[in-house]
Structures are given as structure tokens and as C-alpha cells.
Amino acid sequence: MKIVIHRGAKQIGGVVVELSSDKNRVFIDIGDDLPGVEALPFEGIEGLTCGDTTGSALFLTHYHGDHIGRLASVQPDIPVYIGETAKQILLNLAKRVKRDSLAQFEKIRTFSPAEVITVGDITIRPLMVDHSAFDAYMFVVDSEGKRILHTGDFRTHGFRGGKTGKMLSVYAKGIDYILAEGTMLSRTDETVMTESELKQKAMELMQENKNVFVLCSSTNIDRIAAFYHASRAAGRVFLCDRYQRDQLETVSALHSDKSSLYNFKKIYSVERIETVPPKLLSLMDNVGFCMLIRKGAKYKPYLERNEDKLIIYSMWSGYLRGNNADPMLVDFLAPYSVVELHTSGHATAGALKEIYDIVKPKKGLIPMHSEKPEVFKSIVGEENVILLDDGEVLNG
Numbered sequence: 001m002k003i004v005i006h007r008g009a010k011q012i013g014g015v016v017v018e019l020s021s022d023k024n025r026v027f028i029d030i031g032d033d034l035p036g037v038e039a040l041p042f043e044g045i046e047g048l049t050c051g052d053t054t055g056s057a058l059f060l061t062h063y064h065g066d067h068i069g070r071l072a073s074v075q076p077d078i079p080v081y082i083g084e085t086a087k088q089i090l091l092n093l094a095k096r097v098k099r100d101s102l103a104q105f106e107k108i109r110t111f112s113p114a115e116v117i118t119v120g121d122i123t124i125r126p127l128m129v130d131h132s133a134f135d136a137y138m139f140v141v142d143s144e145g146k147r148i149l150h151t152g153d154f155r156t157h158g159f160r161g162g163k164t165g166k167m168l169s170v171y172a173k174g175i176d177y178i179l180a181e182g183t184m185l186s187r188t189d190e191t192v193m194t195e196s197e198l199k200q201k202a203m204e205l206m207q208e209n210k211n212v213f214v215l216c217s218s219t220n221i222d223r224i225a226a227f228y229h230a231s232r233a234a235g236r237v238f239l240c241d242r243y244q245r246d247q248l249e250t251v252s253a254l255h256s257d258k259s260s261l262y263n264f265k266k267i268y269s270v271e272r273i274e275t276v277p278p279k280l281l282s283l284m285d286n287v288g289f290c291m292l293i294r295k296g297a298k299y300k301p302y303l304e305r306n307e308d309k310l311i312i313y314s315m316w317s318g319y320l321r322g323n324n325a326d327p328m329l330v331d332f333l334a335p336y337s338v339v340e341l342h343t344s345g346h347a348t349a350g351a352l353k354e355i356y357d358i359v360k361p362k363k364g365l366i367p368m369h370s371e372k373p374e375v376f377k378s379i380v381g382e383e384n385v386i387l388l389d390d391g392e393v394l395n396g
Contacts, residue, residue, distance in 0.1 A: 001122075001146040003177065003394040006045050008368050010390070011037065012183050013066025015369050016045060017150065021143045024055040024120035028139060028150050032069025035324055042070065049073045057081065057119040059126070060108075061152030062136035063090050063219065071104065081117065083126070083135035084110040088250045089219055096243045113137075114171065127167055130158035132345025134221035134251060140172055146396045149359060150179045153369070155344065156351040157194045159222055159261060164351075168358050176363045176396060177386075178356065182370030183346035190317075193343045199226035201341060202312070206234035209310035210288035213303060215295070215333070216314035218244050220345070221251050223314055224292065225261050231290035237283055238267055239291040241298075245269045273301040295332035303336065311338045349379050356380045363396070 001021055008015030014033040019026045025047045044050035048058065053075045060068050060082040068090075074080065082090070087110050094102040111117055113128040122143040129136050131153045139150045149172050156164050184190070193201075206212050212231070216223050228248075231238045240248070248264045256263040270276050270291075293299040303309065313333065317340060318324040320333070347355075356365060356379070364386045367373030376385045388394060 001141075001143045001148065001396045003148065003179070003366065003388075003396055004392070005179075005366070005368050005388050005390060007031075007042070007390055009388050009392075010371065010373055012186075012369055012371055013037075014042075014069075015067060016048070016070075017179060017368065018045075018047075019122070019141050019143070019148055019150075020047075021121050024122045024143070025057070026119055026122050026124060026141060027056065027058045028152075029061055029067040030058065030070045030074060031064075031066040034066055035326065037323065042073075048078065049075060053078050055120050059124060059139060060086070061139070061150075062086060062131060062133035063093075064133050064153070067153070072101070080108045081111050082108050083128070083137060084112065085135040085251060085254050086133070088254070089134060089221075089247060092243065092246050092250060093219065125171060127171055129154035129164060130161040130222070131155060132217065132220045132223065134219065140175070146176045147174050148177045148179060148396070149175045149361070151181050151347075151355070153181050153183065153346055154351075155347050156354065157192060157343065157348065158345075159195050159225070161195075161351075165354060165358050168355060172359050175359050175361045178359055178361045178365045179368055180352060180356075180365055180376070181346065182352065182367050182373055182376060184344060184348055185373075185375040186371040187344070188349075190344060192348050195222055195226055195343060198223075198314075198341060198343050199230050202227050202230035203233050205310060205312065205339070205341070206230055206236055206288075206290060209308075210236075211284075211306045211309045212236070212288075212290045212312060213293050213299075213309060214290060214312045214314055215293050218247055218292075218294065220314075221247070221262070224248065225264075227290055227292070227312075227314075228264060228267075229261070232266070234290075235287060237280075237287060237289040239270050239284070239289050240267060241271055241292075242269050244292055272298050273305065295326075295329045311336050313338045313340045314342045316342065316344075349375070352376070353379050356384075366394070 004018040006016040015031045017028040047056045058080045090105045117124045125140040126137040141148045252264045319326045
């Protein structure tokens with residue numbers, strides 16, 4: 001089996017991986033570059049964006065833009081796959097802000113966790129993992145007597161991350177190569193708390209502050225679940241707009257029977273402040289609230305209405321400062337005092353070592369999605385790491 005990292009061997013995001021036999025090609029992700037970084041050239045990829053696409057298929061680990069942002073460049077006859085809930089989240093997003101993508105998203109095929117999908121002489125088994133995108137996956141890919149584990153983006157410090165090792169011990173036996181993300185290897189100064197610890201801290205903040213505004217990704221469902229349950233425990237009203245409510249109700253409908261974490265029973269939907277019913281405004285004033293917000297003018301009246309408030313920023317700090325800073329976000333938050341409460345959606349060095357020791361790949365680990373792939377050598381041993389350049393072919 002041939003392994004090629006077309007893009008993303010030595011950068012975070014913009015990733016495209018190809019695993020192919022003599023007859024078929026499986027591509028994993030087709031991401032856009034992160035904002036603020038020097039974009040790599042995006043040239044035609046044979047069998048995916050140009051050329052003969054017979055026997056090709058594209059699998060998406062999750063819905064973040066640095067993994068699906070170039071989806072429009074894929075040839076229309078290629079089957080594209082993603083998790084069932086992830087597709088619904090994408091459709092909700094498209095109906096709100098990306099209507100030109102709606103038709104393409106509707107055509108995406110879906111898979112279930114651990115379901116085996118066949119693309120000619122290649123088989124792919126998706127394994128659900130914990131990440132800041134809900135319904136994210138690793139893939140075990142088999143062909144021509146070789147087995148590869150593609151980790152996608154994952155973590156073990158989330159609510160569901162503790163199940164990763166047991167899952168791999170069952171489904172990832174006899175692996176030849178691990179293709180592993182290494183996002184956190186260049187972010188060693190970041191504090192990595194567990195999602196449960198973050199939830200506890202959120203609860204303490206809500207007990208101390210009556211009115212709390214939270215700015216986080218609308219599709220980071222586990223993070224929103226942490227704030228939702230923290231607000232309920234503190235006796236606060238939980239508020240969001242209709243789009244956000246749709247995302248939460250989508251997940252609740254498909255997953256609340258599996259975990260109470262995703263049972264979003266009591267959500268008040270609000271839009272512009274002048275349309276909020278007086279009874280709800282009175283309830284907010286009496287018991288306090290937790291309100292999910294995003295950068296945008298419609299949230300300013302809520303912020304200005306409440307002098308006694310706490311604003312929590314719960315996303316990557318790089319969007320506030322440095323090369324990746326979002327100017328609109330920075331301007332939106334500039335007038336206010338902000339508390340940062342966040343933890344990464346990516347694996348720590350310890351988690352990467354843990355999965356390596358469980359899987360024990362026979363031929364080694366291939367880094368991707370990392371600005372410092374060479375750091376893997378200090379984690380799993382120099383002799384066990386295979387560094388590839390973008391476009392370099394490894395015949396496994």
C-alpha cells in the first residue's frame with residue numbers, strides 16, 4: 001500500500017492524505033490552511049481533484065475547516081464519507097452561513113462507528129474519538145496485506161477520551177504504520193485540563209457570577225455541554241440563538257439515549273433583544289443566565305444591558321493574539337474584561353505515547369498535522385519515526 005501526505009506533513013491543518021493500492025485510492029481529509037499562516041500551494045491531486053478518479057473515495061475525519069475546507073475542489077463523481085451526526089451538523093451550518101455548500105453537503109455519504117466500508121480492495125473502519133468537533137474519527141485502513149491507523153484529530157482528556165485505549169486494543173491490532181496528528185507538540189505552553197475539570201471551573205464561575213456570557217465554537221458540542229450542565233447546576237437560565245439550538249437538538253436527538261451529557265432539556269432560544277419575551281427577560285434578571293454568544297452586532301445589546309456580567313472566552317488563545325489572531329473577534333471583545341477558560345481538542349504528548357504503546361506499530365509512526373513532527377522522536381524513539389515531506393511517497 002502506498003502512503004502519501006499531499007499536504008500537512010509539517011504544518012497544522014490543510015491536510016490531505018492518500019492511502020492507495022494498485023487499483024484504488026482512499027483519501028483522508030481535504031483541508032484548508034489555518035488563518036494567518038503562509039498558505040502552501042494547493043495543486044491538483046491526481047485521483048481526487050483532477051485526473052482519473054475511478055476507484056477513488058474521500059473520507060473526512062471531522063468537519064473542521066482545516067480538514068474539509070477544500071471540499072469544493074473534489075471531483076463530483078468521487079464518493080465522500082463522514083459520520084452521520086457530523087453530516088447533520090454540517091447541514092445545519094450550511095443552512096445558516098454556507099448555503100452555497102448545502103447541495104454538496106447533502107450528497108455526502110455517512111458511516112457508523114466501527115462499520116467496515118469497502119473501496120475496491122481497500123477496507124476502512126471508522127473509530128469514533130473525542131475531539132473538539134463532535135462525531136470525529138480515526139480510521140483503520142487495510143489493503144495488500146498492510147494495516148494503517150490514521151488518528152485524525154483526537155484527545156484523551158475529553159469526556160469520552162478515556163475509551164480510546166480500549167477501542168484501539170480491540171480494533172487496531174496488527175497495525176503496520178500509525179499516521180499521527182501532533183498539533184500540541186508546538187503548543188507545550190498551553191494548559192491542558194480535562195473537560196471535566198473545565199466543567200467544574202465553569203460551575204464555580206457561575207455560582208460566583210449571576211450573568212455569564214460564553215464565547216465558544218458553535219460546533220464544539222462537548223464544550224457547550226460542559227457549560228450547559230454547569231449552568232443548570234448553578235440554577236441559571238441557558239440561552240442561545242436558534243441556529244445554536246438546532247445544533248444542540250440535532251445531537252440530543254441522536255445521542256441523548258447513549259449519554260445524559262447530550263440531553264439538552266431546557267434551552268431558551270433568543271435572537272435580537274427587542275424580540276425577547278418580557279417574561280424571559282424577567283427570569284433572566286431574577287435567576288441569572290448563561291448565554292452562548294459569537295462575535296456580531298446582535299449580541300452587543302445583551303452585553304451592554306448587563307453591567308454585572310462575566311465573559312468567558314472558550315476557544316484557542318491563538319485567535320486572540322499572534323499570527324492567527326482574528327481581527328473581528330479581537331475588536332468584538334476589546335471593550336470587555338474577559339476570562340479565558342479553555343482546553344485543547346488535541347492529544348497531548350502523553351496521549352500520543354499511550355496510543356503508540358497500545359497499538360505497537362510494526363513499522364513505525366508517521367507524523368502529520370504538526371509544526372514540529374521531529375518531536376515525535378523524543379516521545380516514541382527516533383528509530384520508530386518516519387518523517388515524510390509533502391508529496392513524498394512511502395511504499396508500505
